[in-house]
Amino acid sequence: MSERRALVVGATGALGPAMCRALKAGGYRLVLVGRRPDPLTRLARSLSGRALPWDITRDPALLLDLAGPVTLLVNAAVRRPLPADDEEPWSPEVMRRLLEVNAVAPAQLVRAFAARLDAPGLAVLLTEEEPPLSPYAASIAALETMGPALVEDHPLCALRFLSQPRAPGVNAARTAAALMGLVAAAGS
Numbered sequence: 001m002s003e004r005r006a007l008v009v010g011a012t013g014a015l016g017p018a019m020c021r022a023l024k025a026g027g028y029r030l031v032l033v034g035r036r037p038d039p040l041t042r043l044a045r046s047l048s049g050r051a052l053p054w055d056i057t058r059d060p061a062l063l064l065d066l067a068g069p070v071t072l073l074v075n076a077a078v079r080r081p082l083p084a085d086d087e088e089p090w091s092p093e094v095m096r097r098l099l100e101v102n103a104v105a106p107a108q109l110v111r112a113f114a115a116r117l118d119a120p121g122l123a124v125l126l127t128e129e130e131p132p133l134s135p136y137a138a139s140i141a142a143l144e145t146m147g148p149a150l151v152e153d154h155p156l157c158a159l160r161f162l163s164q165p166r167a168p169g170v171n172a173a174r175t176a177a178a179l180m181g182l183v184a185a186a187g188s
């Protein structure tokens with residue numbers, strides 16, 4: 001069987017490392033993405049994977065070129081409101097930043113991933129279930145609304161959302177198990 005390779009974006013957060021470990025145990029070779037090189041390199045080293053420091057808002061086609069062929073894309077990158085955003089939570093700037101990282105960038109990445117598949121592939125997008133009404137919630141809802149349409153002209157690409165309530169309702173081990181369930185169900 002050919003080697004399975006996965007690209008995990010947002011690998012170094014609260015949930016990413018457990019998902020990466022589960023994927024590695026499931027036989028995937030990993031390319032790990034986040035903006036900060038140090039934690040990314042440490043995690044990649046511990047998993048014999050590759051660290052690719054990158055901001056998800058940058059060119060998705062270039063990211064995929066650098067990553068090499070992958071049949072599984074997991075996005076756990078997220079921007080939450082910064083304390084400074086609380087002053088003007090509905091300002092255009094705050095809304096733009098949240099929408100860019102949480103909706104526009106993952107949507108573009110999924111489109112680019114789906115377009116270059118030459119074998120069945122799976123994109124898994126982590127989202128938060130029913131966050132309190134806010135621009136952050138709007139950015140999550142925007143991605144979820146676009147979801148199926150992002151891959152409808154790419155039959156090789158399945159897309160699944162892994163949506164969970166905010167901690168303490170979620171933990172990393174359960175998230176990793178849920179991810180592996182989606183991977184198994186998709187036959188990826």
Ligand SMILES: NC(=O)c1ccc[n+]([C@@H]2O[C@H](COP(=O)([O-])OP(=O)(O)OC[C@H]3O[C@@H](n4cnc5c(N)ncnc54)[C@H](OP(=O)(O)O)[C@@H]3O)[C@@H](O)[C@H]2O)c1
Pocket residue numbers: 009010011012013014015016033034035036037054055056057075076077078079101126127128129163164165166167170
């Ligand atoms: N943790 C929870 O309780 C919980 C509950 C429900 C749902 N979720 C969902 O699960 C997903 C992961 O959550 P989490 O708690 O693991 O998030 P987190 O701890 O905030 O981690 C976010 C990850 O994304 C990376 N990242 C942030 N901005 C990025 C950007 N512009 N480009 C590339 N990478 C970026 C971060 O690394 P850098 O900062 O180095 O870039 C980090 O690896 C999110 O979709 C979240 O909504 C989480």
